[in-house]
Structures are given as structure tokens and as C-alpha cells.
Amino acid sequence: MFYVDAHCHIEDKAFNKNRDEVVERAKKENVIIVTSGASLGGCLRALEFKKKYGIYLTLGYHPSRVKADDKVVNKVYNIIRNNKDEILAVGEIGMDIKDENYERQEEIFKKFLTLAEELDKPIVVHARGFEEKIFEIAKDKVEIMFHCYSGDIELAKKIGEEGGLISISTLICFSEHHKKLVDSLDLEYLTTETDSPYLSPIKGAKNEPRNVKLVVEEIAKIKEMDVEEVKNTIYKNTCRFFRRRL
Template sequence: MKPKYIDAHCHIEDKGFNKNRSEIIELAKNNNVEMITSGASFGGCRRALGFKKEYNIYLTLGFHPGNVRADDKVVDKVYNLIKEHEKEILGVGEIGLDVNVQNINRQKEIFDKFVNLAKELNKPVIIHGRGLERECYNLINNRVISMFHCYSGDVELAKELIDDDHYISISTLVCFSNHHQELVKNLDLENIVVETDSPYLSPVKGEKNQPINVIKVVEKIYDIKKNDGTYNYDEIVNIIYNNTKKLFNI
């Protein structure tokens, strides 16, 4: 059996892929890479819905904390879109908090609204928690299962999250970032998933990231773990694949 991968978080709807979207999806699929694209704005969510149908990929819908300046009308449009397409999505996100974005109270208000919606729909949330991972964890307060996308917090919180049955997503940053390599070294594979955040976080300077690079993440994890002698490559691939399926009820 050929190894199977799922890129747990990317942005196929990003306009940066307008020129080669079909090619990158085909390349990924030909290499057994499935993908979950995550709408992060009203426009992005609408485009993502269209591409989900066109390319038969997995979908989540949310509202990125970077869009905090939007008024309630826009937030409500995304909220209603999620409700309307509940059956087409695996989860709500990306949503969360970002330390580099102003107005933390408004960020929290919007985040909380979408966590409540996820609870109502009985779906997991995909968290963007840059610099405020602990605050995100506190706000979720175990109301729903979460996946911390591109987790960049400390090992201690990662272990707490995993103990509480949340998921940590390791991104392509692990290919070159010491902090992320240390995280992998110190965590078991339980509740670990992998992602590219394409077209962002490219492992290759000057290139756009794309879902097939999720294989590089798994290879890096194997590289870090192989000296433990606990798992061979195929076992690591399977554990991560099954973690993702369990999290999103696929």
C-alpha cells in the first residue's frame, strides 16, 4: 500500500494560486496527498466553497483574526455561510487570536462567536493562535475539540492540549525552524497532524508553498524520530494520517 497523506491546513482558494491551482492539486493527488482548505475571510470562504466542489477537496470555513476590523455585518455573513454549508465542512476555522493584530477584545468577541457556532454544529475548530496560544486554549475552555494550526507555542502547553484531546499541527516550518524541531522531538505522535498552510510557510526560499510539501513535513518528523527506533517511516505516515481522519471525522 502506498503511503497516504493529508495536508490538514492550506489555502487553495488563495488568489496566489489562480495561475496554477489545477496543477498543484493534481500533483498532490497523484502523490496520495489529500488536502483540507480553510476559508479565512468572507470572499475566501466563498471561493473555497467553489473549489471544494470543483476539485473534490476537504473544506473548513472561518474568519481569520487578521480580519478583526470587519464590522458585524461581514462577520455575520461568514457565520451564516458556515451554517448554510454545515454539511460540506469538516470544521470551523481558521479562527483565533493573533498577538500582532490590534484590538484583542474584538478578536476575542469574534473568536468566541465562532467557537459557539462550532459547538452548536458539533465540529472541531482550526485555531490560528500566533503568540496567544494559551489565551486561545483558555477561551475554547474545552467546549470543542481544536487543532492548533502551525502550532508555535511551547512544549508544556502542547502536552496540556494533547492531554485534553486537542490536536497540534506541525507545519512546513519544521523543515528549517529549531523551535518546531524541538517540539517534534519532545512530543509523541499522539494527536499530531501535519500541514503546509500553502501558499504560505514555504520550505523552499522564493517558492510558493503547496500541499505536496506536506510530505516534507512527515519526512522531517521521521528524520527527528528515527533515532528513537520506535516507528518506521510507514508507521509514522499511518499514525499521522489516522490522527487527521479521527480529528475531522473523515
């Protein structure tokens, strides 16, 4: 059975020097990689690496890129539309409270949400500080995976009940909030991710998809379950969400 890294950035330039090895190491450990294009250049590179490595793909536009003009946003929009058969979902898209211009963030988010509806795809969201808002806007339209969810437990339960997924990242290795979240939530509501090259659980090292094993092990410890059982359930949850066998 497979581990699932449901959200990472293999196309990130941080992997330019050792991308082949990083993917190889993940494959050796049976880690399924879902890479997430999050900018114009990132989406183009992600498409290229999907083909090169046989990994899975989501394409979107990160809320931190709020300053870009419509030309850039529209290019990404068209790339997604023209590659709908290549992607599992639209994302990452969303809003971030630490970035500026919330109105523009919301406008761009809604544009990609409408595209996801049109393409009949689920979405993967980055919703720091806007978890409730994003859920309210999108819940009746598409299924939502909350990448690196850091909101409260009550909302996480509602998300799970609506068929969404809470993605637990490598932050769980040192965050009490994330441990509590896992403790309070049904395993059926969860998936796992590394957000590589970010959120490294190992000091001084870049994060990479094979580290998703650490997330699964941590969940197993908290839930007092078998690692294999957790791994299998996460795999099933993620396939259900993306509506296909990975």
C-alpha cells in the first residue's frame, strides 16, 4: 500500500539541484506524490514534471500572488482549462490573512472556484485565517481539501461531514494544535501532505515527499492505531476525494 503526499511542490526551484533524487527516494518508499502548481511558472513546470516523473497534479494560483495583474491570472486560468484531463483538482487556491488586499484575493479565489465547478473538479485550498469564509463560499459548490489546515476543531468536523478533507502536514511533528486536531477528528476526514520544500520536520533540511511517512506515524501514535491501517485509510480517503485510484 501507498503513503500519500497529497500536497507538495516538486516544481519548486528549491528542487532544481536534486529533483530526480527526491522523486526517486519517495518512490522507493511507496509515496504517491501530488504536486501543486501555484503560479504561472510553477504551473508550467508542474505540468512538465508530471509527465517526466509520472506523478499526480493539481493546478492553481496561490493567494500570496495577489499583486499580479489580470493578464497573469488569466494565463493560469487558461492553462488549467486546457489541461483539465491532466489534473486531479484546482489548487492551491484560496486566501491568506497574512497577505494583503483581501478583496482582490477573494475575487481571484472565486474566479478559480467557478472554473473548478465548470470543470467538475474538487479544489485544494490554502485558507490561513480564512478557513470559515472559504468553507462558506465553496461548500455548496465543490468538495474542498484544506491544505495544511490550521483552523479550529469545530469547523474541521463540519468540513469532514460535508465530504471535504483536512490535510495534516509535517507541522504535526512539532505542533500541539495539529496533534489535538488529529486526536479530535475521525480518521476518515484526513489526508496527509508535506508541502515540500516547505514545513520541514527536520531542522536545517529541506522538506521532501518521503517525509510524509512521519506524518502517518504521528497520526498512528495519536490514534493508537497501526501504521498500516492509518496508511490504508488515508490512501482510501484521498482516492475518494480525487475520485480516482491513485
